[in-house]
Amino acid sequence: MMILRESIIMKIHYGTAIGALFLTVIHIMMRLTQDFHESLQYENVIANYESVGYAILLELLLILISVHGFNGLRVILLEMNQGPTYEKVVTIGCLAGMAALIAYGSRTIIMTNMGML
Amino acid sequence: MERETGAREGLKGWLNPSKIGKFGIERLAWLLMRLTGLGLLAYFIGHIYETSHILDGKAVWDKSLEMTQTTEGHLFLALVIGMCVFHTGNGIRLMIAQMGYGIGKAERPDYPYKPQSINMKGKACIYATLGMAALAMWYGMAVMFS
Numbered sequence: 406m407m408i409l410r411e412s413i414i415m416k417i418h419y420g421t422a423i424g425a426l427f428l429t430v431i432h433i434m435m436r437l438t439q440d441f442h443e444s445l446q447y448e449n450v451i452a453n454y455e456s457v458g459y460a461i462l463l464e465l466l467l468i469l470i471s472v473h474g475f476n477g478l479r480v481i482l483l484e485m486n487q488g489p490t491y492e493k494v495v496t497i498g499c500l501a502g503m504a505a506l507i508a509y510g511s512r513t514i515i516m517t518n519m520g521m522l
Numbered sequence: 523m524e525r526e527t528g529a530r531e532g533l534k535g536w537l538n539p540s541k542i543g544k545f546g547i548e549r550l551a552w553l554l555m556r557l558t559g560l561g562l563l564a565y566f567i568g569h570i571y572e573t574s575h576i577l578d579g580k581a582v583w584d585k586s587l588e589m590t591q592t593t594e595g596h597l598f599l600a601l602v603i604g605m606c607v608f609h610t611g612n613g614i615r616l617m618i619a620q621m622g623y624g625i626g627k628a629e630r631p632d633y634p635y636k637p638q639s640i641n642m643k644g645k646a647c648i649y650a651t652l653g654m655a656a657l658a659m660w661y662g663m664a665v666m667f668s
Contacts, residue, residue, distance in 0.1 A: 441665050
């Protein structure tokens with residue numbers, strides 16, 4: 406298994422945080438381009454997903470927040486306890502959770518973008 | 523000597539209010555950073571699941587949306603906004619501190635051994651972040667309840 410140094414992982418953690426911050430601001434601003442409640446109507450949300458640019462933004466946001474979130478969870482769990490087996494289980498568990506969430510979210514984005522409803 | 527393999531007090535140590543009183547606002551920021559991080563991750567997983575209902579058609583989407591269109595739903599989303607703003611603001615403070623800014627210069631440790639890094643700049647940033655989170659929650663509620 407490839408092992409990244411913690412210093413590199415923390416740079417990734419901070420990089421994903423800054424990236425996610427910018428994309429989240431755009432994501433929220435999209436809700437405020439029209440009336441908040443109106444922007445969440447089915448037709449408007451479908452129109453958002455069908456825009457390729459916005460779908461790419463959502464996909465990037467999904468990846469950045471998943472990486473940041475599950476690495477944060479890993480750091481918290483490693484603060485609570487240590488040990489070779491425990492650390493391996495936590496790391497693999499967080500990677501698996503991250504991959505599952507990205508896969509599940511990507512499925513929604515891709516299927517909606519391609520009109521597979 | 524036996525090697526310590528875990529945080530001795532675990533979650534009890536996290537939530538013990540006397541620790542916050544003893545170690546100050548920095549300790550509260552440390553705790554809130556972890557609690558908001560876990561809260562936001564849980565919300566994010568729920569958000570991904572909720573938005574996947576778009577694939578099941580308009581009726582399911584509308585039903586799923588109804589959950590957040592209640593007073594409780596709006597209050598929950600306001601809490602999410604507050605968590606998000608605090609986590610972001612405090613995260614930026616920590617990044618800046620880790621780059622070496624605002625933590626003072628190294629000097630000889632003399633009595634009463636006050637650490638340079640725990641200074642008024644850091645405390646002011648934490649209070650400002652808490653204030654911004656409260657303002658963002660208020661603005662979010664104003665939009666959602668309008």
